[in-house]
């Protein structure tokens with residue numbers, strides 16, 4: 121199988137741009153946590169939940185951004201499309217679904233402890 125590197129690079133660069141946008145939004149939308157919320161404020165609990173959700177999203181976006189950057193780095197190094205753990209070529213379908221994938225499914229499962 122042969123991965124279309126240029127297409128993957130474009131895809132990854134688009135993803136990176138999208139992630140940068142969401143990260144900027146998530147960072148600026150972050151509620152000021154200190155001195156906020158008056159006593160008896162019915163929305164206080166909701167604010168907290170929103171804050172937790174925003175932090176979780178921020179974390180996911182940061183993690184994905186790192187994966188995308190690493191994938192772009194592998195394109196530069198000429199190692200893109202190869203599992204970073206076992207060195208076998210990644211199935212084409214996996215890269216189509218997840219261009220930033222670093223590992224084949226079985227290695228990924230091991231890394232995730234399954």
Ligand SMILES: [Zn+2]
Pocket residue numbers: 203204205206207208223224225226227228
């Ligand atoms: Zn592998």
